[in-house]
Amino acid sequence: MNILVVNAGSSSIKYQLIDMTTEKPLSSGIVERIGLEEGTITHKTFLNGEEKKTKEVFPIPDHTVGLKRVAELLVDEEWGVISDPSEIQAVGHRLVHGGEAFTKTVVITEEVKAKVKELFPLAPLHNPANLIGVEVAEKVFPNATQIGVFDTAFHQTMPEVAYRYAIPNELYTEMGIRKYGFHGTSHKYVSEKAVEYLGNEKAKVVTIHLGNGASMAAVDGGVCKDTTMGIGPLNGLIMGTRSGDVDPSIIFYLIEQKGYSVAEVSKILNKESGMQGLTGDTDMRDIEDRYMKGDKTAILAYEMYAYRIQQFIGKYAAAMNGLDAIVFTAGIGENDTIARSLVCKNMTYFGIEMDEAKNAVRSKDIREINVEGAKTKVLVIPTNEELEIAQQSYNLVK
Ligand code: ADP
Numbered sequence: 001m002n003i004l005v006v007n008a009g010s011s012s013i014k015y016q017l018i019d020m021t022t023e024k025p026l027s028s029g030i031v032e033r034i035g036l037e038e039g040t041i042t043h044k045t046f047l048n049g050e051e052k053k054t055k056e057v058f059p060i061p062d063h064t065v066g067l068k069r070v071a072e073l074l075v076d077e078e079w080g081v082i083s084d085p086s087e088i089q090a091v092g093h094r095l096v097h098g099g100e101a102f103t104k105t106v107v108i109t110e111e112v113k114a115k116v117k118e119l120f121p122l123a124p125l126h127n128p129a130n131l132i133g134v135e136v137a138e139k140v141f142p143n144a145t146q147i148g149v150f151d152t153a154f155h156q157t158m159p160e161v162a163y164r165y166a167i168p169n170e171l172y173t174e175m176g177i178r179k180y181g182f183h184g185t186s187h188k189y190v191s192e193k194a195v196e197y198l199g200n201e202k203a204k205v206v207t208i209h210l211g212n213g214a215s216m217a218a219v220d221g222g223v224c225k226d227t228t229m230g231i232g233p234l235n236g237l238i239m240g241t242r243s244g245d246v247d248p249s250i251i252f253y254l255i256e257q258k259g260y261s262v263a264e265v266s267k268i269l270n271k272e273s274g275m276q277g278l279t280g281d282t283d284m285r286d287i288e289d290r291y292m293k294g295d296k297t298a299i300l301a302y303e304m305y306a307y308r309i310q311q312f313i314g315k316y317a318a319a320m321n322g323l324d325a326i327v328f329t330a331g332i333g334e335n336d337t338i339a340r341s342l343v344c345k346n347m348t349y350f351g352i353e354m355d356e357a358k359n360a361v362r363s364k365d366i367r368e369i370n371v372e373g374a375k376t377k378v379l380v381i382p383t384n385e386e387l388e389i390a391q392q393s394y395n396l397v398k
Pocket of ligand 1: 210211212213240282284285286288330331332335336
């Protein structure tokens, strides 16, 4: 069975066609610059152990035009990997916000779409684009079952003490203001891999997803108990351009003292803060180069980045009353030896002791990088959100 995984943004569509017998992609790609003068489609195929890539540049006025071309490419004589679109039995959609309505993956019905629409105010940048992706896929792949996998679903098991904010009750009961959390698909995938690796279903694991966006989760026996992102993705860790936790008084201070609009403050905290705000660079590889050269600004930023993660490890060890493993994942978690090393420094109280030689090894496999006999395992587990979406979709249609 083949499952097409679709992640639709406001001006892009990422896709991956996964063969569920091998759990490997047959093809992947991205449609970009939708609605601009010139759009692009970068399309890759993986057949017989060979990777091939093509790029097309042409006006892509809307998502329908983009996804139709993807459907053509998937069956194309030269660039195709299947002979007919009907060979795609299901389309698994990444849907960002499921609110309290969705605690697991669902087959998308009219009712589900209406609910996703109701949640637009909670995810104004993501849910509308995600829904367009669903509606376009229904037209382009009418024979496939459309499935919704929510970023928030895995975190729905958090207890009320963890997800409520200490603000007037009616803001929760009437407006749904609470912690939801994101990156759930990744936290679920890597925490399950960790449990499998440890051979302990009851393991208390802290998952640390460090990409451009970053978040952590406390996963106790496979159940999410807490996470660092909140009602939106701005909270918690220091990220590429987002501040993570700050004193909310900063917002009022900027509005009152500088006369900034709400939109301006939002831009500062979402796009101009985090590593970007601290160093002027967003990409960790650039900041890593500066760190290695002894750049004081980069060193401070790295130390702040790691300190925040250490604090959450402490919080989550408290939340779970124990800690068996921490798991690094995503672009920075999987590749950045400095970030991992700083996070594990002076954490022996939590049983964390890193083996620097193991930390320095580059690999795409699951690996253990703690010293022999350490109480808490330090694992690096590559995430695969597309495969997780495909597996969950497969479980509903097989
Ligand atoms: P997202 O999916 O959130 O866009 P990724 O998980 O791809 O992000 O992570 C992107 C981040 O990973 C970037 O900051 C990038 O610099 C970092 N990264 C990727 N490879 C490396 C590497 N070899 N060393 C350090 N950082 C890396």
